[in-house]
Amino acid sequence: MGFIRKITRLREFMIFAIVLGVIVIMSFASPYFLNSANILALLLGLSIETIIAVGMTNLMVSGGFDMSVGSVVAFTGAAAAMCMDIGIPVIVAVLIGLAIGALIGLFNGFIIAKVGINPFVTTLASMSLFRGLTLIITKGQNIAGLPSSFKAIGQKVFLGVQTPIWYAIILVIVGDILLRKARFFRQNYYIGGNEKAAFLSGIAVDKIKILNYVITALLAAFAGIVMTSRLGAASVTAGTGLELKVITAVIIGGASLQGGEGTVIGAFMGSVLMALITNALTLLGVDVYWQTFVIGATLLIAVLVDRMGKIRKERIKKGKKGGVNKCNTQAMKG
Template identity: 45%
Template sequence: MSMAIDSDKAVSKNPMQRILKAFIDIRELTLLFMIAVIIIVMANLNPYFLSVSNFRALSVGMAPTAIIVIGMAILLASGGFDLSVGSVMALSSTVVAMMMLAGYSIPISVACSLVLGAAVGFSNGMLITGLGINPLIATLGTMSIARGIALVLTEGFSLSSLPKEFGWIGKASLGGFPVLVLLTLSLILIFDLAVRHTRFFRQVYFIGANEKAAMLSGIHVGRVRIIAYVLTGVLAALAGVLLASRLMSGTPTAGNGIELQVLAAAVIGGASLRGGEGTILGAFLGVVFVALINNSMTMLAVSIYWQMIVIGAVLVSAVALDMLIRGRRG
């Protein structure tokens, strides 16, 4: 009894330890603190950083990544991941432009692009759950195929002269806020609530935490994983459509390397490569963190090549931190 009392006293005498533990265990708090630090530092280094135009460009630019990271966070929670998201984004951007230029209406063109994204996601799910192919190999293959199709269809050229009405979502504003950003924030909110409160997404976490136990409890592991991959494909396709709307062109080279940024953001936000952890809010804050780093380096005139090195280092550091935290909990 006395040992328990002494232990309680020790904890009560160390409020800083409790605060530090909260920051380590609750990744969202850590990210909010780091984001605040970046903003404060950059505000002193470059007065233009806090301008409305910079934050508008920053938020619009990171919208496609924020949409894709929703699906990636869900996949990571299930114990999988998808490297084809950038290529699906490019392919959907190309297809929606080609269909409109061919005379199809905007709704039909957008719907076909989203269906195409779902088809790629379904293919990934079947390769991984049906044939047992490793997610790395399966999605690496579909990444190459999707990018190749986009390049073959356009011969490597962007498709422009799209209908003006198509640019409304990508360029319009409501109450001073870009529609694209409002749509992205709405998706983040909807999926964050869904992950926290719906039965299906709880199954995703069960599968990621212990697949065998999930199967014994009656969860259809294969079906849930396929749905997760389909959802990720649809979100990647939606990001491509929105990007085409903003740029008013279909770009077969769009999203090149975005899978690295999405993975980095999701892991930084608390998702684990081993599955069973992570939130949509945390993944979104990870996107904000990565976007702020890129924006800061651009404003400080850091070479784009160094930016790639920094993002890679951030990803490795995030995975290492995740492993250390898991070891500490164990």
């Protein structure tokens, strides 16, 4: 059994069980739930955050963190929209948007890996920086009237399913395989597990860390383009609070802030779970104001259950070795 699977097996299994449970209960509780329109709406709703969560999982596995993704969504969407507004061809505008995203990632990554500023502080700063820049370049105005060929990116329906859902699903599958299996991405587990040891293991720690921020911001930029296209307009408030939603999903899915654990599938299920709960509460006619509360409770329960599982495992381990083991760890520090 693979170590990644082993580390996160408990959490993934748990979320999967809960997701299934909610689906079963809801299919009895509401006739509207297991209805393809509702399911598609649900998936469409979580597609944007899922696209970003793929990058965020990779980043958090390496021990990184990015608060700026919501602002990147708004900034790149606005930038691409402004380009089209002044007559730049759609494809070039999209590429410019993506390039800006990559540059922001490079900016974050460079400061974090090379200058050594804490990821939270750095990306908290760039979160304000790029939200601010969005407001500055757009003068606070939304940009509408985008070309229809651009709108097609996020509005087209393929095999009865909207494109954003396709993007999300493809990215989750590819991302999961890469992070689990590919040599390059697997290095992130080692960096997150013990950065100093990873350096001595011959892993190019700084380069990979920077690349992780680039990938995350690039996916955020892609999400920004898809979102702008779907709405048919660039909104200056797009993606507000998205970073927290994404990070919540990734953590529910088994990652930790320390790094070294987490999977893309887990993060995806984390976002499905949150969307399901929101959807269920709506269908059951619960006051909308409860939704945020329930998301918070879900996150807390997920990490508590995980923690308790780990404590229990440690007890079992101690049961086998007990004080002898304790003695070892004491003496071993010498």
